Amino acid sequence: MSDPIPVEDSGAGALRVPDLSAIPDEPPDEILYQHRVNLVESVKLLWDHREIIYTLAERDFRAQYKQATLGIMWAVLSPVATLAIFVIVFSRVKAFPHQGIPYALYAFVGILCWSFFASSVGSGGSSLLTNKALLAKTQFPRECFPLETMLVNALNTVLSWVPLAVLFVIFGRAPKLATLWVPLFMLIEIAFAAGVMLAFSSLIIQMRDLVQVLPILLSLGIFMTPVIWPFSYIPSHYHVVGGFYVDLQWVYGFFNPLGPVISNLRATMLLGHNPTWGPLIAAMCGCAAYLALGFRIFKRLEVNFADVA
Amino acid sequence: MPTLPDGTIRVDNVWKKFRADRTKPLFYDQLQRIRKSVRSGAPEYRWVLKDVDLEVEPGGSLALIGINGSGKTTLLKILSKVTYQTAGSVQVQGRIGALLSVTAGLHPDLTGRENVFLYGAVLGMGRDNIRKKFDTIVEFADLTDAIDRQVKFFSTGMQMRLGFAIAAYLEPDVLLVDEVLSVGDANFQQKCLARIDEVVRGGTTLLYVSHDLASVEAACEKAVWLSDAVVRASGPSKDVVTMYRTAVEKNATLLSNKEGAVQVLKADIRAADGGQLRSECETEVSLTLTAPEGAEASYYIGISQGTAFPMFVVSHQAWMPAGEFEVKCRLGYLPLPKGHYSLWVAVTGFPKGQRDAYLQWQPLVSFDAFGPQRRNPPEGVMVLSPIHVGAEWQIS
Numbered sequence: 242m243s244d245p246i247p248v249e250d251s252g253a254g255a256l257r258v259p260d261l262s263a264i265p266d267e268p269p270d271e272i273l274y275q276h277r278v279n280l281v282e283s284v285k286l287l288w289d290h291r292e293i294i295y296t297l298a299e300r301d302f303r304a305q306y307k308q309a310t311l312g313i314m315w316a317v318l319s320p321v322a323t324l325a326i327f328v329i330v331f332s333r334v335k336a337f338p339h340q341g342i343p344y345a346l347y348a349f350v351g352i353l354c355w356s357f358f359a360s361s362v363g364s365g366g367s368s369l370l371t372n373k374a375l376l377a378k379t380q381f382p383r384e385c386f387p388l389e390t391m392l393v394n395a396l397n398t399v400l401s402w403v404p405l406a407v408l409f410v411i412f413g414r415a416p417k418l419a420t421l422w423v424p425l426f427m428l429i430e431i432a433f434a435a436g437v438m439l440a441f442s443s444l445i446i447q448m449r450d451l452v453q454v455l456p457i458l459l460s461l462g463i464f465m466t467p468v469i470w471p472f473s474y475i476p477s478h479y480h481v482v483g484g485f486y487v488d489l490q491w492v493y494g495f496f497n498p499l500g501p502v503i504s505n506l507r508a509t510m511l512l513g514h515n516p517t518w519g520p521l522i523a524a525m526c527g528c529a530a531y532l533a534l535g536f537r538i539f540k541r542l543e544v545n546f547a548d549v550a
Numbered sequence: 551m552p553t554l555p556d557g558t559i560r561v562d563n564v565w566k567k568f569r570a571d572r573t574k575p576l577f578y579d580q581l582q583r584i585r586k587s588v589r590s591g592a593p594e595y596r597w598v599l600k601d602v603d604l605e606v607e608p609g610g611s612l613a614l615i616g617i618n619g620s621g622k623t624t625l626l627k628i629l630s631k632v633t634y635q636t637a638g639s640v641q642v643q644g645r646i647g648a649l650l651s652v653t654a655g656l657h658p659d660l661t662g663r664e665n666v667f668l669y670g671a672v673l674g675m676g677r678d679n680i681r682k683k684f685d686t687i688v689e690f691a692d693l694t695d696a697i698d699r700q701v702k703f704f705s706t707g708m709q710m711r712l713g714f715a716i717a718a719y720l721e722p723d724v725l726l727v728d729e730v731l732s733v734g735d736a737n738f739q740q741k742c743l744a745r746i747d748e749v750v751r752g753g754t755t756l757l758y759v760s761h762d763l764a765s766v767e768a769a770c771e772k773a774v775w776l777s778d779a780v781v782r783a784s785g786p787s788k789d790v791v792t793m794y795r796t797a798v799e800k801n802a803t804l805l806s807n808k809e810g811a812v813q814v815l816k817a818d819i820r821a822a823d824g825g826q827l828r829s830e831c832e833t834e835v836s837l838t839l840t841a842p843e844g845a846e847a848s849y850y851i852g853i854s855q856g857t858a859f860p861m862f863v864v865s866h867q868a869w870m871p872a873g874e875f876e877v878k879c880r881l882g883y884l885p886l887p888k889g890h891y892s893l894w895v896a897v898t899g900f901p902k903g904q905r906d907a908y909l910q911w912q913p914l915v916s917f918d919a920f921g922p923q924r925r926n927p928p929e930g931v932m933v934l935s936p937i938h939v940g941a942e943w944q945i946s
Contacts, residue, residue, distance in 0.1 A: 259782070265601070274635050374654040380646065380648055
């Protein structure tokens with residue numbers, strides 16, 4: 242601002258009346274605000290605010306079941322209901338080979354995986370919208386909102402391991418030793434879900450049409466992911482013109498890391514096999530790419546979250 | 551950039567633009583918008599802040615004043631990093647406590663107790679810290695009995711009290727407060743102001759937005775007047791507030807100078823003895839008006855400082871003659887300290903059933919009164935209107 246005209250002097254400094262005619266119509270280019278994002282710093286900042294994630298998750302978790310008569314039982318009941326539908330619809334068809342595993346067990350593992358992903362992306366995607374009031378009025382890393390939603394879904398998923406345990410007992414089976422690999426698969430799935438969720442949540446707040454599109458994509462996704470069909474349906478050697486073979490399982494695994502995750506989950510936990518590393522590594526690369534891309538989109542768009550919310 | 555001490559706020563040449571029309575996301579409207587902008591080349595945005603500078607030292611207190619839409623809240627949001635500036639630089643050093651809305655963080659389905667932890671965390675208070683201050687917060691909000699009830703069963707006032715009480719115990723380096731003192735009843739408002747004052751005296755920097763000029767003067771030593779996206783004046787809060795009041799008055803005159811049944815030819819206020827207007831003197835108000843037709847009417851005369859809300863009003867019912875006539879009103883005692891005031895006048899139909907005002911409530915003349923300075927209240931206490939009351943004290 243140009244030289245202010247001092248008018249009168251008193252205790253707290255002089256009264257200044259700036260010269261309004263000196264203000265240009267547009268700000269000079271050199272002072273335009275650049276939103277610089279430092280990956281390490283944002284992660285550190287997020288870590289510093291982890292308590293907010295816990296608290297918000299606690300809020301949603303409590304609020305979710307507070308008014309329901311059955312309360313927290315719903316976390317267990319709803320995956321069981323989905324399972325019942327799948328068993329009724331598909332076990333009689335006998336269209337899909339399930340390697341001698343009882344179909345209920347076979348399908349439930351897939352359902353658990355898928356429902357964590359779908360609910361994380363579904364509710365996490367609109368988390369910025371549902372937390373509009375907080376978004377526009379309080380200040381902490383915006384990633385807290387989708388991540389908080391994800392944490393709630395993770396909690397729900399953990400609760401639905403109870404019926405899984407019951408299924409094991411019913412069928413007289415025990416998880417194999419190779420189950421120890423499961424945390425790795427979960428990590429891949431979490432990273433994948435986080436990437437997709439970050440991208441969708443930041444896009445949805447700019448373009449509300451996506452609120453309608455997302456459920457459609459998700460209901461399509463369940464059939465494109467080996468939830469009800471085995472991963473082995475995807476050829477691992479595919480002949481391409483020119484004498485080359487491509488491992489389609491790798492390609493699929495890169496774009497949909499859930500494929501290898503679910504198939505390996507079944508192979509290790511139910512059959513005691515070792516993980517098939519090829520598709521799994523492709524899945525790891527894939528989820529890293531999704532996470533990086535999602536984070537980038539989120540950070541790029543976060544500048545105007547509060548303005549468009 | 552040199553690091554400033556904790557509690558400093560520095561805003562240099564900050565600009566912020568908003569898209570001009572964000573209310574029509576429909577496909578058809580978008581097409582229209584594109585077509586329009588291609589044709590006319592008019593900018594599709596407006597500036598809500600233009601080249602704004604301000605600085606607050608650690609421990610200082612600054613108020614932002616201005617009419618609705620002048621950019622005050624946007625500036626606060628930029629300072630708290632809720633949103634980002636389009637250009638310019640903003641530095642807020644230290645832990646920020648931003649109270650942009652008292653109830654935004656409260657979840658209706660959770661109990662008051664759960665909400666204290668939730669909102670506290672959201673505002674940046676650690677869990678242990680909240681646990682330590684929990685009882686103080688609940689006591690401050692006066693909600694000891696209701697704290698385990700779901701917040702949706704709280705009254706609006708109770709929710710606001712809870713929200714403010716949590717924020718009041720944040721103890722940040724910089725406290726940003728937006729228009730939240732309209733909270734609860736007068737008693738609680740006073741408690742809030744006192745608490746803000748206590749926090750500031752504890753060394754916290756305060757940035758305060760309010761329309762309530764009395765509380766601005768009570769809480770802040772400096773003020774910045776924002777108008778139409780630019781800083782119009784900055785400096786000691788008393789001076790800035792006075793300037794703002796004068797401008798609001800001028801605006802009010804412009805607005806109300808519309809056609810009425812009654813026209814004002816002359817308006818005057820003076821001391822009855824012909825001297826200067828001064829505190830406690832006998833005062834005479836005289837108006838020369840014309841009316842198109844005779845009617846039964848009520849006359850109102852009030853004196854205000856900057857707002858349309860008068861400090862006091864006198865009224866009278868009498869027959870209003872047709873044509874030019876004179877109204878004289880003698881005030882036995884002028885209860886004003888030294889300052890700048892304005893005289894507001896209205897003439898309405900009588901009895902009350904006749905709703906139309908012959909002369910709308912409007913400021914006619916502004917005048918200076920001489921006399922003793924207004925006495926200041928204890929720190930952090932708001933004075934609603936600066937009335938001078940002569941008093942003789944005796945303490946034995």
